[in-house]
Amino acid sequence: MLYPMISQIHTRRDVESTFNRQVVVCIPSQTDCPVCGWDEFTQSGKDVACTTCNGTGKVTTWRKSRVSVRVMWVDEAAPRFGLVTSGDIGDVWLSAATVHKKLFEKVEETDNAYILVDNQTVKPTSVMYNEVQGRTSVDIRCKIIKLQIS
DSSP states (O other): OOOOHHHHHHHHHHHHTTSEEEEEEEEEEEEEOSSSOEETTTTEESOTTOTTTTTSSEEEEEEEEEEEEEEEEOOTTSOOOSOOOOSOOOSEEEEEOGGGHHHHHHHHHSTTOEEEETTEEEEEEEEEEEESSSEEEEEEEEEEOOOOOO
């Protein structure tokens, strides 16, 4: 059976878009401000005029890692053939080596952590092993998020 040329072009574009790319995984951690400190009773900084923490009493440091993944942006309007996946589909699917599973799980469970994919900030909604005769990769389903600037 021959498929229309337009279907072949779309299929080829889909395959080309899944080549390995670098994404940036960003995970924040907070520590008490070394200059003014953190007041447990008021849950705020001890000096509202502190220039180190901007008066919040906490200093945020970011751990950033580059990871090679396969990226597939989800087109909700595209017809789906074959098996339908369960759960939330999301906006983008990432596939990474199994050694990165804990890193992506950390992003999923940490507030304000995110992944930068094609200049879009995304947050994992699920991180699971893909198994084909054993664990072959980690599949990460993500949603686009808006960063809260504080």
